[in-house]
Amino acid sequence: xxxxxxxxxxxxTITGKHKGKxxxxxxxxxxxxxxxxxxxxxxxxxxxxxxxxxxxxxxRMRHLMNDLEVLxxxxxxxxxxxxxxxxxLLPELADLHSCNNALYFEARRHEDLYLWAAKTPNGxxxxxxxxxxxxxxxxxxxxxxLKGSRGIVSFDAAFEExxxxxxxxxxxxxxFGVPAQARRTKPFIDHILTFSILDSKIxxxxxxxIEKDPLQPNGPPEMSLVEIGPRFVLxxxxxxxxxxxxxxxxxxxxFVSPALVRSAIRKEKGDKYKDRKLAERERVTRQIExxxxxxxxxxxxxxxxxxxxxxxxGQ
Numbered sequence: 001x002x003x004x005x006x007x008x009x010x011x012x013t014i015t016g017k018h019k020g021k022x023x024x025x026x027x028x029x030x031x032x033x034x035x036x037x038x039x040x041x042x043x044x045x046x047x048x049x050x051x052x053x054x055x056x057x058x059x060r061m062r063h064l065m066n067d068l069e070v071l072x073x074x075x076x077x078x079x080x081x082x083x084x085x086x087x088x089l090l091p092e093l094a095d096l097h098s099c100n101n102a103l104y105f106e107a108r109r110h111e112d113l114y115l116w117a118a119k120t121p122n123g124x125x126x127x128x129x130x131x132x133x134x135x136x137x138x139x140x141x142x143x144x145x146l147k148g149s150r151g152i153v154s155f156d157a158a159f160e161e162x163x164x165x166x167x168x169x170x171x172x173x174x175x176f177g178v179p180a181q182a183r184r185t186k187p188f189i190d191h192i193l194t195f196s197i198l199d200s201k202i203x204x205x206x207x208x209x210i211e212k213d214p215l216q217p218n219g220p221p222e223m224s225l226v227e228i229g230p231r232f233v234l235x236x237x238x239x240x241x242x243x244x245x246x247x248x249x250x251x252x253x254x255f256v257s258p259a260l261v262r263s264a265i266r267k268e269k270g271d272k273y274k275d276r277k278l279a280e281r282e283r284v285t286r287q288i289e290x291x292x293x294x295x296x297x298x299x300x301x302x303x304x305x306x307x308x309x310x311x312x313x314g315q
Contacts, residue, residue: 045179050090050099050120052078057107063135065105067230071193071206072175073148074182075103084108087116087244094120101175102243105130112258115234116244117171123242124249126168128202129235129258136229143208143228145191150178151206152189158197164239164250165197191228200254202234 049072053065057080069075076097081090084106094102104116113133118125145151153176159165176193178185189209196203207225239250 044181045177046181047074047101047174047177047179048097048099048182049075049101049103049175050078050094050097051075051103051105052081052090052093053105054081054084054107056110057105057113058110060133060135061105061107061113063137064130064133064230064232067136068103070147071151071191072178073184073186074178090116090118091121091243103175104244109259114237117175118243119171119174120243123240123246124167124171125240125243125245126171127237127240129237129255130232131201131235132231132233134229134231139227139229139231141227141229143191143206143226145208145228146186146188148184148186149188149190150180150185151176151191151193152209153177154192154194156194156196159195164236167239167249168202168236169195192225200235200252202236204230204232204234206230 051065051069051072053061057065065077069077076099078093078097081104087104090102090104094100100120102116102118102120104118106114106116108114113130115128115130116125117128153173155169155172159169172195180187191209192207194205194207196205206228208228210224210226211221213219213222213224235255236250236252237255238248238252241247241249
């Protein structure tokens with residue numbers, strides 16, 4: 001007697017001659033097998049950033065680092081580096097902290113702040129001069145964002161015009177782009193990190209994304225931006241092939257060291273002081289000569305009056 005229930009073709013193909021791996025066309029219409037066969041593994045963004053500074057930073061520099069640490073939840077902060085001459089130790093520190101990027105703030109003379117942004121351990125690395133630093137506490141802007149949220153990294157179109165701009169854009173994308181699987185990251189995107197090039201300088205701003213007008217919460221959605229902070233300006237100095245060293249890929253010919261600027265200002269003030277003292281000396285010498293001439297004229301007058309008086313008395 002023939003069986004009433006016939007075996008399914010899918011079972012025949014599985015229990016038949018093919019005892020190895022099942023082919024994609026042999027899988028049935030059951031969603032689990034098809035989903036596993038057609039699923040594409042997504043590439044995970046495993047960017048981690050090590051942030052540290054040198055000795056001698058001021059309170060404003062420290063507050064700037066704290067603001068960046070709040071904006072970048074995938075940052076691991078380390079203690080200060082004792083020596084400024086041993087930058088080759090930074091890739092090893094990044095490796096110990098399982099980081100493939102590094103942000104190193106180097107303070108000099110308690111006035112100048114330099115930022116090293118590098119891919120570890122093979123490079124490249126960029127050295128930049130940080131100017132016009134304004135922290136969140138100083139600005140007190142009305143914008144606000146969730147702590148640990150991810151931000152959109154926006155770059156100006158001028159980055160694509162130069163080679164150093166394209167390299168810096170790629171490096172900043174790796175450093176400031178927060179991965180979705182990073183620690184302390186919340187699944188929200190509510191602010192924008194903007195990098196703009198003006199006068200061969202990189203201007204950084206942070207804006208909050210507002211989808212509705214706060215004055216009309218029930219009105220139609222209107223996208224607007226409100227600045228949060230911090231803000232600063234970066235001047236590129238050099239781009240190196242390796243991490244914190246190596247061959248120079250790019251050198252900014254327009255960059256002038258702030259120490260040279262201060263020395264030129266002091267020299268200008270010294271020249272003004274020197275000119276003023278020379279003018280004082282010349283004025284004193286002229287006054288002395290004038291007094292000498294005056295005394296000579298008075299002596300001649302007195303002698304001439306004496307002679308005249310003697311002549312009158314003799315007559």
